Amino acid sequence: TNEPAYHSSAKNGKHTDPVWQVYWQDNDLDNQMNFFSVSSDGRVTCWRLIKNELHHTDIILIRLNPALPPDPIGMGGMDLGCGTCIDFHRRSDYLFLVGTEEGKIY
Numbered sequence: 001t002n003e004p005a006y007h008s009s010a011k012n013g014k015h016t017d018p019v020w021q022v023y024w025q026d027n028d029l030d031n032q033m034n035f036f037s038v039s040s041d042g043r044v045t046c047w048r049l050i051k052n053e054l055h056h057t058d059i060i061l062i063r064l065n066p067a068l069p070p071d072p073i074g075m076g077g078m079d080l081g082c083g084t085c086i087d088f089h090r091r092s093d094y095l096f097l098v099g100t101e102e103g104k105i106y
Contacts, residue, residue: 013056017041020084025093036096042080044098062100 017040024035033049036059044060062081082101089095098106 012054013045013058015039015041015043015045017082021086023086023088025088036086038083038086038098040082040084040101042083044083044086060098060106062098062106064102 015037019037019039021038022035023037024033028034028048035047037045037047039045042062043058044062046057046059048055048057062083064079064081081104083098084101085099087097100106
């Protein structure tokens with residue numbers, strides 16, 4: 001079939017800009033499949049497949065100016081950087097680096 005097995009929607013947290021990298025992790029402690037995505041919408045997101053649904057948790061919001069309060073005066077995310085790549089530590093799967101279009105590393 002040409003239909004995707006799973007999909008996300010605006011209701012359940014899909015990215016609003018292109019996703020530049022997806023990184024699969026080993027199954028979590030509950031033996032659920034999980035992966036991370038980094039997007040130019042400024043979000044690094046962990047996705048888990050629970051039963052037949054994708055669940056997301058935003059791990060990082062890449063802020064261009066952390067000194068500003070989040071979303072000042074309703075800027076609609078204009079303070080968010082563009083994530084482009086992610087890489088995890090070889091031995092500690094909870095440590096990772098995120099690179100941005102602006103040339104910063106988080």
